[in-house]
Amino acid sequence: MSKKLALFSILIASLLVGCSVVPQFKQAREDYLETRVVEILSEMPTAEAQPTEKVIAETEVAATEEPVAEPTEEVTAEPTTETTEEATAEVTATEEATEEVSAESKGMTESYDPKVYLGDSDWEDKMTTVGSWPLGTDLSSATYENETLMITALSDKFSWRIASTGALGDAYIEATIKVGECSGADSYGIIFRVPENTGYNRGYLYGIDCKGKYSLRSWDGMTGASGVMTYLQEPTESSLIKTGSNQTNRLGIMAVGDRLVMYANGEKLGEVKDNMYSTGFFGIYLKRDKTADLTIYVDDVGYWKNPTIK
The missing domain is CATH 2.60.120.560 (Exo-inulinase; domain 1)
Structure with missing residues (x-):
């Protein structure tokens, strides 16, 4: 009789303990799954590839734009201005020489012949x-x-x-x-x-x-x-x-x-x-x-x- 009572008491205690453990187990399981999902998502390559492509794209565009932009300004703007000034100077010199020749041809240079x-x-x-x-x-x-x-x-x-x-x-x-x-x-x-x-x-x-x-x-x-x-x-x-x-x-x-x-x-x-x-x-x-x-x-x-x- 005493043994039956003791065994029954143990069974009742086990049931009570099981009822309190199940929720804890569920909570632990959900926490584990959430943590794992986060880890899996963070380890997935898709998440890291997108920023990498963006950086590469920006780098390539920058590398493409710089060489085109800078030489264009140097070759087209500055040398053209200098060349134009030199050409203008040459034209002016030619016009002055022409005026001198015209002056002589018009008899402005005195002759005693x-x-x-x-x-x-x-x-x-x-x-x-x-x-x-x-x-x-x-x-x-x-x-x-x-x-x-x-x-x-x-x-x-x-x-x-x-x-x-x-x-x-x-x-x-x-x-x-x-x-x-x-x-x-x-x-x-x-x-x-x-x-x-x-x-x-x-x-x-x-x-x-x-x-x-x-x-x-x-x-x-x-x-x-x-x-x-x-x-x-x-x-x-x-x-x-x-x-x-x-x-x-x-x-x-x-x-x-x-x-x-x-x-x-x-x-x-x-x-x-x-x-x-x-x-x-x-x-x-x-x-x-x-x-x-x-x-x-x-x-x-x-x-x-x-x-x-x-």
């Missing part, structure tokens, strides 16, 4: 056509050859050819003349202010010789048995004259009032004053000294009326 500062001539003959000069033979022979007027001395006397133009008053007369073989005082030049109705037997003679000397003479062929030749400018040497055989010189004489100004190759040689002749015709003369067949070739002659002396 009459052919330059007097502008277009009133008359010019480049010997491309026949008609302005008497040809034939007397004290010299004259003919056209290769677009030049060729004159050859046949005597040791002065000989000339007068242009078939009107008489001139104040004028600048210029002739480009090449001499062939020459020596000593073989000479050639311009005869001018030859008065009308005198048989071309008066006037002034300006010229140079083979030795490089220039002179100016007054000629009166109607006085005395053989005329009178007077030096107004004695033969004077000048480095402006090309000397010797086969040389070309550009001779010019400017007659304004009583002022007679001599030029060679665009440069002033000297000036004299004389009032014996004030108007007249002009032409080309030559006189041999050492060379029997002294020959000159005239390829450009012109005159300017009423010139200004500089």
Whole structure:
């Protein structure tokens, strides 16, 4: 009886204990499951992959944008500005150079060469056509050859050819003349202010010789048995004259009032004053000294009326 009672008491106690343990077991089980779920979720790769992709994407975009953005600013913005400034400077320099050339071409750069500062001539003959000069033979022979007027001395006397133009008053007369073989005082030049109705037997003679000397003479062929030749400018040497055989010189004489100004190759040689002749015709003369067949070739002659002396 006592044993049965004790066993029953133990059974009752076990049941009571079981009733209190079951809820604790359920709670422990739920806590365990919740903890495990959290651990499983935290260990899952999906949770970590998403931030990794975002970081990689941002890094790749940043790496792609930086090299493109920075060089574009450096190459496109700054060098273009510098290049534009340099190009502008070059254009400005070119414009200034053009203005300088234009200024010179307009005559703003002063020149003392009459052919330059007097502008277009009133008359010019480049010997491309026949008609302005008497040809034939007397004290010299004259003919056209290769677009030049060729004159050859046949005597040791002065000989000339007068242009078939009107008489001139104040004028600048210029002739480009090449001499062939020459020596000593073989000479050639311009005869001018030859008065009308005198048989071309008066006037002034300006010229140079083979030795490089220039002179100016007054000629009166109607006085005395053989005329009178007077030096107004004695033969004077000048480095402006090309000397010797086969040389070309550009001779010019400017007659304004009583002022007679001599030029060679665009440069002033000297000036004299004389009032014996004030108007007249002009032409080309030559006189041999050492060379029997002294020959000159005239390829450009012109005159300017009423010139200004500089």
